[in-house]
Amino acid sequence: MDEPALHYLDNNATTMPAPEVVEAMMPFFTERWGNASSMYEFGGRVHRDMEAARAKVGSLLGAGDPSEVVFTSCGSESDNHAIFGTVQALGPETTVITSKVEHPAVLQPCRALEERGHRVVFVGVHRDGTLDMDAYRGALSIPGPKLVTLMWANNETGVLFPIRECAELAKAAGAVFHTDATQAVGKVAEIDASAVPFDMLSFSGHKIHAPKGIGALYIRRGTPVRPFLLGGHQERSRRAGTENVPYIVGLGKACELxxxxxRDGTLGRVAALRDRLQEGLLAIPETVVNGNRELRLPNTLNVSFPYIEGEAMLFHLGDAGICASSGSACTSGSLEPSHVLRAMDAPFTALHGSLRFSLSRYTTDADVDAVLEAMPGIVKTLRELSPFGRGEEPDDPGAAR
Amino acid sequence: MWDYSEKVLDHFHHPRNVGTIENPDGVGQVGALACGDALKLAFKLDEKKERIADVKFQTFGCASAIASSSALTEMIKGMTLDEASKVTNADIAKYLDGLPEQKMHCSVMGMEALEAAIANYRTGDTTVRELKDDPLVCTCFNVHESEIVEAVRINHLTTVEQVTNYTKAGGACGKCKGAIQAILDRELGKAPAPAAAAAPAAPVPFAELSPAKKVMAVEKVLEAEIRPALRLDGGDIELVDVQGARIQVRFLGHCAGCMAANLTKNGLVEKKLREALGDGALEVEAI
Known part of the structure; x- marks a missing residue:
């Protein structure tokens, strides 16, 4: 059997490295492989290339000065650095305020701090995935030093938090404000350090067509945050370790793109494709869209098909060459379904049957067509197999075993 | 991505014996939508009522749940009920050339549905097991001690992680991991059976408690034994009042207005409160 054409719709998991990015990186493996910290010109030149990349990253984020950008190995490292580094600087009395729907790279450091005795507030979300602002304001009224860490866009649903308002409220309450913008950078025009008063911002290269293994942490000048990785003077002593110049150059190019x-309307085209996919899938009976449809990334669609299970759908999609992901328990590596959908109080009929499609600049009409062609049959097949959803009996009398 | 055998993929892509049977001799259903997988198995015996003449299944679940169900139906067709009742989850996994360790619970679900269907034929009972003296260990996935013991014995399990992979017990909040370890210790001969433990001092009967103590006692049971199960379905419960032996509660979240709330009230809330508080006369009223 021939392999079907690949239809990659899992760009919130990772993206294809842009050809321009790969091209920009290549010389730094073959010719310009010097150490950026060395004193001779062979290293010095590399240092200048690295600083040019830093300027591109800083420009995308609206940084006042490129030196506010610290290169890291990934988004998770940036989050860990921001959270542990700030709490260390602010002291043992620090309260941490976050949300229930953060990425594990934020949730787990917060839980670790809770175990160490810090007060941690996990603010909830509404049923459409938007932040409970009343609860957030309430948390900010807790006295003493505070760190707020909130995601700009949710990786599973694409729902946006009002980070400008959240950051302004945090600053008014004297809190340090960090945002995990891993899914938002390059997709949200409002990200601008000169206009939004976040103190720190994390993101990752491989979500914006740079390779895996490179991330960045924006640290506004004057922010109280200790280094996370010790052992060298690199990155102005904020992050030890010989700089990963080829990847840094790749990240710079990706930020430029x-x-x-x-500005050029690509995101509008992506949103139109996503909307066409959404409309087509909603034609399948009982399909529900998870999350607010307006306050959402242009590339993300999270839908549930009740009475069937996510992994089974992904296997069938895989046969059609389609790559997507699911919030079902069987795909999460644990036995529990998505913490994001649960925090949104999604009905359990929807929890195990959720699929996430995430698009990019490389997504085509043919990719969307492939899903719209395959999905109705997959849902029909699996619903025929399922004992639920026939309306013949009380759907599910509790967790009776 | 899971590393499934060719046989698992074959049974997933081409499931055998899907559907229902008219006037079946036995039906068994295990699992639930909330748990992420469920299996309904029905069989019909031949005219002499000796062998399984036809068997059908419906499964809600992942690829390996579907494959395990399909495989099971192929295995038991033509068997006598005595032969079928000896089929274990290990046999199902073996038939499929193995399952990933984390997916073994799918094969256990098959075995339990078969047990339930055979019990249904023999006793007419629709409940899966005789649950008396069978403590609920995992409230998140509703797993009883006897199920864990059975999985441990059949599959020679030695760690809590294995028990979770085979039964799901301990796979959500994780609070029952200590209890699972205790069962393992007992099964592996490292600890005495619980019967040997000293019986707790006789508690003050519920009816004789002060109103404040009654509220505290009820709240404790709600929190430890009932809310975790409801929360898994996005529901919750609050205590409104206690008047004598009458406990007023209010269902919240998804439980409020849920079609199954009355079932939950009688089958879970009232049963649990009666058991835990040792008072069979307790009545629960949902308002």
């Missing part, structure tokens, strides 16, 4: 994309 992303900045152009925010």
């Amino acid at each position: 992303a900045a152009a994309e925010l």
